[in-house]
Amino acid sequence: xxxxxxxxxxxxxxxxxxxxxxxxxxxxxxxxxxxxxxxxxxxxxxxxxxxxxxxxxxxxxxxxxxxxxxxxxxxxxxxxxxxxxxxxxxxxxxxxxxxxxxxxxxxxxxxxxxxxxxxxxxxxxxx
Numbered sequence: 001x002x003x004x005x006x007x008x009x010x011x012x013x014x015x016x017x018x019x020x021x022x023x024x025x026x027x028x029x030x031x032x033x034x035x036x037x038x039x040x041x042x043x044x045x046x047x048x049x050x051x052x053x054x055x056x057x058x059x060x061x062x063x064x065x066x067x068x069x070x071x072x073x074x075x076x077x078x079x080x081x082x083x084x085x086x087x088x089x090x091x092x093x094x095x096x097x098x099x100x101x102x103x104x105x106x107x108x109x110x111x112x113x114x115x116x117x118x119x120x121x122x123x124x125x126x127x
Contacts, residue, residue: 005072005074005080006070006071006072006082008112009072009080009082009103009105009112010067010070010082010084012032012103012105012112012114013067013070013082013084013101013103014067015028016028016029016032017062017065017067017086017088020056020059020061020062020065020088021061021062021063021064021065022061023061025056025059026052026053026054026056026057029049029052029053029056029114030049030052030053032112032113032114033049033052033113033114033115034049034106034108034113034114034115035049036048036049036115037049037052037113037114037115037116037117038115038116038117039052039116039117039118039119040116040117040118040119041119042097042099042119042120042121060090061090062088062089062090063089063090063091064088064089064091065086065087065088065089066086066087066088067084067085067086068084068085068086068087069083069084069085070082070083070084071083071084075104078106078107078108079104079105079106079107079115080104080105081102081103081104081105082101082102082103082105083100083101083102084100084101085098085099085100085101085122086098086099086101096124097121098121098122098124099119099120099121099122100119100120100122101117101118101119101120102116102117102118103116103117103118104116104117
């Protein structure tokens with residue numbers, strides 16, 4: 001996969017995280033997810049697109065996030081996965097969340113759309 005694919009998908013992930021920080025996550029993910037897209041979340045549930053949209057409407061915002069170790073894996077001519085480590089917090093005690101993330105995108109109508117998103121929590125050292 002070309003470096004531009006990495007840059008494009010990484011920018012989409014940043015847009016997603018910024019939307020989770022400013023309270024517009026339901027709008028962002030409602031527009032970028034495929035109709036049959038799913039999120040496999042750290043708490044052990046799988047949310048379809050309508051459930052993702054509904055769950056983000058009242059979700060408390062994140063106060064900040066960091067992405068590191070990003071890399072892209074080609075899945076086909078019009079599909080790729082972005083894999084990275086994310087650390088985010090909601091600004092209070094015990095609100096830090098660190099996980100390995102993977103986002104599988106497909107290109108539809110000339111734009112990248114999120115088909116599958118998955119989180120694997122990274123345990124806090126000493127926990």
